[in-house]
Amino acid sequence: MKTYSSLRIEKTITLGFLSLIAAGTLLLWTLNSGHEKPLSLLDALFTSTSAVCVTGLVVVDTGRDLAPASQWVVIVLIQLGGLGVMTAATAIMVLLGRRVGIRQRLLFTGGFGVETPSGAVKLLYRMLGFTFIMEIAASIPLFIVFLRSFSPGEALFDAVFHSVSAFCNAGFSTLRGGLEGYSGQFLLPGVIMILIVTGGLGFLVIGDLFVRLRERSHLSAHSILVLRTTAVLVAGGAVLLLASDSARGLSGHPLPLKIWNALFQSVTARTAGFNTIPIPSFSSLGVFVLCILVVIGASPGSTGGGIKTTTAGLLFYSSLSEIRGKSMAIGNRKISDGNVRRALAVAVLYILTVLLGIILLCLFEPFPFGTLAFEAVSAMGTVGLSLGVTPSLSAPGKVIIILLMFWGRVGILTFMYGMISRDREASKITFAETNIPVG
Amino acid sequence: MKTYSSLRIEKTITLGFLSLIAAGTLLLWTLNSGHEKPLSLLDALFTSTSAVCVTGLVVVDTGRDLAPASQWVVIVLIQLGGLGVMTAATAIMVLLGRRVGIRQRLLFTGGFGVETPSGAVKLLYRMLGFTFIMEIAASIPLFIVFLRSFSPGEALFDAVFHSVSAFCNAGFSTLRGGLEGYSGQFLLPGVIMILIVTGGLGFLVIGDLFVRLRERSHLSAHSILVLRTTAVLVAGGAVLLLASDSARGLSGHPLPLKIWNALFQSVTARTAGFNTIPIPSFSSLGVFVLCILVVIGASPGSTGGGIKTTTAGLLFYSSLSEIRGKSMAIGNRKISDGNVRRALAVAVLYILTVLLGIILLCLFEPFPFGTLAFEAVSAMGTVGLSLGVTPSLSAPGKVIIILLMFWGRVGILTFMYGMISRDREASKITFAETNIPVG
Ligand SMILES: [K+]
Ligand SMILES: [K+]
Numbered sequence: 001m002k003t004y005s006s007l008r009i010e011k012t013i014t015l016g017f018l019s020l021i022a023a024g025t026l027l028l029w030t031l032n033s034g035h036e037k038p039l040s041l042l043d044a045l046f047t048s049t050s051a052v053c054v055t056g057l058v059v060v061d062t063g064r065d066l067a068p069a070s071q072w073v074v075i076v077l078i079q080l081g082g083l084g085v086m087t088a089a090t091a092i093m094v095l096l097g098r099r100v101g102i103r104q105r106l107l108f109t110g111g112f113g114v115e116t117p118s119g120a121v122k123l124l125y126r127m128l129g130f131t132f133i134m135e136i137a138a139s140i141p142l143f144i145v146f147l148r149s150f151s152p153g154e155a156l157f158d159a160v161f162h163s164v165s166a167f168c169n170a171g172f173s174t175l176r177g178g179l180e181g182y183s184g185q186f187l188l189p190g191v192i193m194i195l196i197v198t199g200g201l202g203f204l205v206i207g208d209l210f211v212r213l214r215e216r217s218h219l220s221a222h223s224i225l226v227l228r229t230t231a232v233l234v235a236g237g238a239v240l241l242l243a244s245d246s247a248r249g250l251s252g253h254p255l256p257l258k259i260w261n262a263l264f265q266s267v268t269a270r271t272a273g274f275n276t277i278p279i280p281s282f283s284s285l286g287v288f289v290l291c292i293l294v295v296i297g298a299s300p301g302s303t304g305g306g307i308k309t310t311t312a313g314l315l316f317y318s319s320l321s322e323i324r325g326k327s328m329a330i331g332n333r334k335i336s337d338g339n340v341r342r343a344l345a346v347a348v349l350y351i352l353t354v355l356l357g358i359i360l361l362c363l364f365e366p367f368p369f370g371t372l373a374f375e376a377v378s379a380m381g382t383v384g385l386s387l388g389v390t391p392s393l394s395a396p397g398k399v400i401i402i403l404l405m406f407w408g409r410v411g412i413l414t415f416m417y418g419m420i421s422r423d424r425e426a427s428k429i430t431f432a433e434t435n436i437p438v439g
Numbered sequence: 440m441k442t443y444s445s446l447r448i449e450k451t452i453t454l455g456f457l458s459l460i461a462a463g464t465l466l467l468w469t470l471n472s473g474h475e476k477p478l479s480l481l482d483a484l485f486t487s488t489s490a491v492c493v494t495g496l497v498v499v500d501t502g503r504d505l506a507p508a509s510q511w512v513v514i515v516l517i518q519l520g521g522l523g524v525m526t527a528a529t530a531i532m533v534l535l536g537r538r539v540g541i542r543q544r545l546l547f548t549g550g551f552g553v554e555t556p557s558g559a560v561k562l563l564y565r566m567l568g569f570t571f572i573m574e575i576a577a578s579i580p581l582f583i584v585f586l587r588s589f590s591p592g593e594a595l596f597d598a599v600f601h602s603v604s605a606f607c608n609a610g611f612s613t614l615r616g617g618l619e620g621y622s623g624q625f626l627l628p629g630v631i632m633i634l635i636v637t638g639g640l641g642f643l644v645i646g647d648l649f650v651r652l653r654e655r656s657h658l659s660a661h662s663i664l665v666l667r668t669t670a671v672l673v674a675g676g677a678v679l680l681l682a683s684d685s686a687r688g689l690s691g692h693p694l695p696l697k698i699w700n701a702l703f704q705s706v707t708a709r710t711a712g713f714n715t716i717p718i719p720s721f722s723s724l725g726v727f728v729l730c731i732l733v734v735i736g737a738s739p740g741s742t743g744g745g746i747k748t749t750t751a752g753l754l755f756y757s758s759l760s761e762i763r764g765k766s767m768a769i770g771n772r773k774i775s776d777g778n779v780r781r782a783l784a785v786a787v788l789y790i791l792t793v794l795l796g797i798i799l800l801c802l803f804e805p806f807p808f809g810t811l812a813f814e815a816v817s818a819m820g821t822v823g824l825s826l827g828v829t830p831s832l833s834a835p836g837k838v839i840i841i842l843l844m845f846w847g848r849v850g851i852l853t854f855m856y857g858m859i860s861r862d863r864e865a866s867k868i869t870f871a872e873t874n875i876p877v878g
Contacts, residue, residue: 126753322784337776345761369723
């Protein structure tokens with residue numbers, strides 16, 4: 001049974017995002033009406049949804065086709081959308097932590113002390129503080145890099161824009177060709193990678209890391225799982241991209257830059273959506289590897305999307321322990337069957353939605369299957385990488401992508417909360433157990 | 440801990456299949472050495488593995504490049520391989536039924552009374568009897584169809600060959616272009632569909648159906664899940680193929696034949712691997728739909744492959760009940776968490792193996808990604824549909840496909856048994872529980 005308060009939270013989150021998207025749509029539509037290329041209402045809705053859901057898929061070129069005021073609207077929408085997702089997801093995890101008893105709460109919230117309303121407010125302040133410190137600190141090296149090509153005013157705007165866009169895992173860029181002009185250097189991609197990874201870990205893990213480093217105690221099971229899965233995905237993705245695309249997408253660079261660009265694409269595919277190498281220049285195997293990273297995505301309570309590192313990690317550990325015949329434990333904590341079942345439900349729902357999206361897109365649009373599948377996966381994972389067909393989609397195609405972006409961001413979030421907050425004990429009918437052969 | 444007897448069964452099954460493949464390889468190699476086109480040892484190994492694992496991928500044209508004696512060897516290997524899989528899988532389910540107590544046993548074995556050795560022998564006889572009756576009965580209409588184009592001797596051989604090949608879900612064909620000449624009629628595809636579906640349900644479900652029809656009692660949860668999932672997959676697959684390929688692969692036929700051919704391809708993708716329509720003529724979306732059917736495959740204890748209908752069904756029902764917040768039941772039987780965890784382990788292991796196979800194939804072979812991915816999925820699912828590159832693969836590519844065929848058939852089977860038969864209670868270490876956020 002859903003409790004009143006759980007329904008209220010789901011509604012608040014959904015309505016909050018919907019209002020933000022609606023406000024953004026109207027602002028973009030009116031602000032750009034005097035510009036040389038006015039936005040259609042559908043394209044304004046698309047751009048607003050993409051910004052609020054920090055996806056980064058675009059139907060118009062952000063730097064060329066949007067008026068300066070509209071570009072400001074986009075970056076504010078990204079910041080509010082990114083913070084909104086972090087806050088909402090963290091609030092959900094904290095509330096869940098309350099439900100599952102004192103021991104769990106400590107694990108979830110990394111010793112933040114959010115038992116009291118004032119504690120929760122303190123957590124929110126710290127989260128905002130951390131976000132702004134990261135974004136401002138990263139703007140400085142970005143500003144220095146951009147000064148080489150732009151006037152100080154432009155360089156400052158672009159530095160702030162890319163810093164916010166990267167930390168929020170949005171992937172929007174005001175530059176022509178995005179970051180493709182920066183595949184030959186280490187500094188800018190390095191700064192962007194740090195922003196993406198810290199934004200994508202989730203604030204609870206960051207907080208946990210701070211607390212544990214100071215107190216020299218153990219990390220929570222949640223943090224261990226997030227850090228392990230993130231490390232494996234980033235390193236594994238980079239190695240696979242090097243194997244598949246040394247002579248393709250990554251060719252023309254010396255080895256250290258090949259590694260740096262492979263690392264960058266591996267980091268960014270996990271929901272940020274920037275690219276230093278044009279995605280269509282990658283081999284099909286490379287694009288497939290990117291797709292896997294996109295589907296898994298970032299960590300819960302972060303600005304990133306996807307089925308989440310914890311979901312993928314839980315499913316993998318559960319299978320591994322089942323194969324080995326041992327009970328499942330991460331960092332000396334047993335993982336409950338209910339936890340695995342929830343991870344499974346998230347993954348199945350996610351994959352079925354993506355499949356439905358792909359099939360609908362293929363039926364409405366004339367583009368090749370692989371291209372449409374990539375855009376659908378990218379939209380649902382709020383990644384925003386593209387093989388280039390999004391601006392050419394028909395109206396039904398754009399609507400499908402808009403729905404995928406919204407569902408991939410807000411739907412999965414509120415859906416998870418609804419699923420977990422429900423009192424499972426309410427269902428009291430019991431049956432005799434059976435056992436069905438599999439495999 | 441593995442018990443002695445469980446290890447013995449896994450070894451027996453693996454060694455049995457390996458010996459059959461080795462014997463088949465030598466026979467094919469020597470019998471074809473005097474033929475106009477002698478087989479290389481690798482191609483003989485490939486053909487033998489494909490026949491024993493009832494896959495149906497070919498590196499040589501069965502009808503044109505194999506001597507008549509070799510064709511007989513192929514059909515005997517298929518029959519032994521198909522029966523071997525059915526027997527081994529059924530034996531495993533019966534043994535599992537014994538382990539899980541009297542109530543479960545009845546559910547598993549559909550009232551066959553296999554508590555005693557004589558009961559088990561009776562089950563084996565019934566299974567053989569059912570197989571041969573189905574194959575002989577179906578040969579008659581096939582013979583009549585083939586008489587129109589061939590001499591009585593050829594027609595008889597082809598009728599028996601296709602009947603065995605279809606019931607065993609092998610997909611081998613002695614005809615030039617397989618069954619592509621029969622897309623304009625109802626009879627032959629209809630007979631083949633009946634053979635494929637009955638062969639792919641698994642004998643325990645067939646037996647359960649017989650018993651329950653006679654006694655008018657309820658079906659077991661296992662049978663309900665198999666029948667529901669099979670119906671949804673066949674119907675859903677056909678509808679999607681009609682939607683994606685009415686104007687593509689299925690064009691040039693009147694609507695009833697379009698439906699019949701869509702139904703045929705939907706049935707056959709679930710591990711039989713025949714085709715009336717050339718696979719390369721399907722749209723990419725159609726091929727993608729076929730891939731999904733291939734991965735899910737047929738039912739446990741049958742001649743078919745894939746992750747199995749029950750695995751997919753359990754994962755779906757578990758997610759659905761998690762989303763609805765109800766405990767999970769099928770046909771008034773509660774499904775245990777352990778059962779869902781095993782299904783998850785099978786699916787994860789299967790998908791990781793296919794991904795590894797695809798990546799290796801892409802690194803070794805120059806063909807397009809989609810084509811190689813389809814061959815890998817087809818080999819692992821022991822389906823045998825092909826986009827046509829298998830005969831052109833290099834030696835490493837052929838070895839990868841051979842390993843995928845063997846692992847998809849024998850590996851998954853013995854692996855499942857090892858996993859389930861293991862005494863899970865042996866692991867006694869307990870940890871405090873934790874709960875990790877997902878989604
Ligand atoms: K993004
Ligand atoms: K087959």
